[in-house]
Amino acid sequence: MCLSLSCNHAVHNPIACIVPPYMLRVLAMRGDPATARMARSLLDHDRELRDLRAAQSSPPLPHDGILPIADPDLCCPDRRIHDGEFRATLPGKLVRAEGDDPAGLTDADFAYDAAGQVFSLFAEEYGRNSLDGQGMPLVATVRHRRDYNNAFWNGEQMAYGTGDGKIFQTFLELSVVAHEMTHGVIQHSGGLIYENQSGALNESVADVFGALALQRARRQMPHEADWLIGRGILGPNIAGAALRSMKAPGTAYSDDLLGQDPQPWHMDGFISTTDDNGGVHVNSGIPNHAFYLFASYLGGPAWELPGRIWYHALQNLNNPMASFSQWAERTLRSADELTGSGSYQGQMLRRAWKLVGVAV
Numbered sequence: 001m002c003l004s005l006s007c008n009h010a011v012h013n014p015i016a017c018i019v020p021p022y023m024l025r026v027l028a029m030r031g032d033p034a035t036a037r038m039a040r041s042l043l044d045h046d047r048e049l050r051d052l053r054a055a056q057s058s059p060p061l062p063h064d065g066i067l068p069i070a071d072p073d074l075c076c077p078d079r080r081i082h083d084g085e086f087r088a089t090l091p092g093k094l095v096r097a098e099g100d101d102p103a104g105l106t107d108a109d110f111a112y113d114a115a116g117q118v119f120s121l122f123a124e125e126y127g128r129n130s131l132d133g134q135g136m137p138l139v140a141t142v143r144h145r146r147d148y149n150n151a152f153w154n155g156e157q158m159a160y161g162t163g164d165g166k167i168f169q170t171f172l173e174l175s176v177v178a179h180e181m182t183h184g185v186i187q188h189s190g191g192l193i194y195e196n197q198s199g200a201l202n203e204s205v206a207d208v209f210g211a212l213a214l215q216r217a218r219r220q221m222p223h224e225a226d227w228l229i230g231r232g233i234l235g236p237n238i239a240g241a242a243l244r245s246m247k248a249p250g251t252a253y254s255d256d257l258l259g260q261d262p263q264p265w266h267m268d269g270f271i272s273t274t275d276d277n278g279g280v281h282v283n284s285g286i287p288n289h290a291f292y293l294f295a296s297y298l299g300g301p302a303w304e305l306p307g308r309i310w311y312h313a314l315q316n317l318n319n320p321m322a323s324f325s326q327w328a329e330r331t332l333r334s335a336d337e338l339t340g341s342g343s344y345q346g347q348m349l350r351r352a353w354k355l356v357g358v359a360v
């Protein structure tokens with residue numbers, strides 16, 4: 001099982017599960033027989049999804065985040081939330097379409113509201129009409145499979161398990177929803193290849209907008225936010241706060257069963273591995289921390305200028321294989337373009353990249 005998964009690094013289709021394979025592999029090794037079985041079946045499913053999904057990327061949109069555009073279509077998401085009824089079939093039964101009253105199913109109503117928050121972040125702050133920039137419907141399935149310990153974007157829609165109640169108790173948390181949906185945005189803009197450094201950037205950009213959706217919904221300033229991805233989704237007996245921490249990568253959990261959060265925050269801790277598509281969920285801690293530092297230096301709402309710079313950089317990247325350094329250079333150019341050459345904001349951004357050891 002582990003062997004077959006470690007061979008999987010050659011497949012670089014951008015499937016985007018929230019729970020990384022290294023966490024599942026620890027569970028397969030340390031869990032009781034039922035937990036180990038669950039982890040192995042998730043690893044199998046992860047591989048099927050990767051095989052299923054073709055790498056897709058589209059050219060950047062004309063909207064590039066410099067200014068939100070007064071486009072009347074930007075008012076209106078087209079949400080379609082389905083109940084998977086604990087089966088594997090997607091999308092399942094439509095339970096709440098755009099404008100419908102609450103479905104009375106907690107997960108479905110949460111997914112509806114969260115998709116609305118994410119649509120609004122991209123539309124109102126960055127002038128983007130849905131994930132593809134062309135108003136694509138926001139399709140999601142809740143209660144996907146029974147006791148399913150994962151959530152994913154499969155190239156066309158989001159799907160959320162309920163968790164088994166022990167290791168995970170839910171996946172319906174706004175930063176997780178926004179993370180998954182941002183994989184859809186990246187797929188249509190820039191298309192960072194899901195492998196090695198560009199794959200870690202793909203993961204990091206998904207975490208950045210995941211955190212920003214949550215902070216914006218709560219109107220939190222950088223110093224007030226927890227910068228956690230997936231707060232509260234771990235089971236009640238798991239020793240951990242979340243899946244990842246952008247403020248302090250490597251500290252999100254430390255648990256007998258799950259092991260230790262392996263994320264580095266500095267290039268000195270960069271992990272070279274063939275696992276996890278070349279460590280995409282691990283090394284994303286480095287650009288995550290750079291974003292956190294930058295937003296903290298500026299102090300204002302992180303979804304405004306810092307988010308706009310990241311969005312502008314993604315739209316104008318034109319390099320799906322970008323390394324950390326190339327991405328950092330692109331964000332610095334975006335800062336120049338949005339705030340003027342030699343600006344204070346640009347200097348703070350350079351400082352943030354230097355602090356995490358990325359050469360710029």
Ligand SMILES: [Zn+2]
Pocket residue numbers: 016017018179183203206
């Ligand atoms: Zn992801």
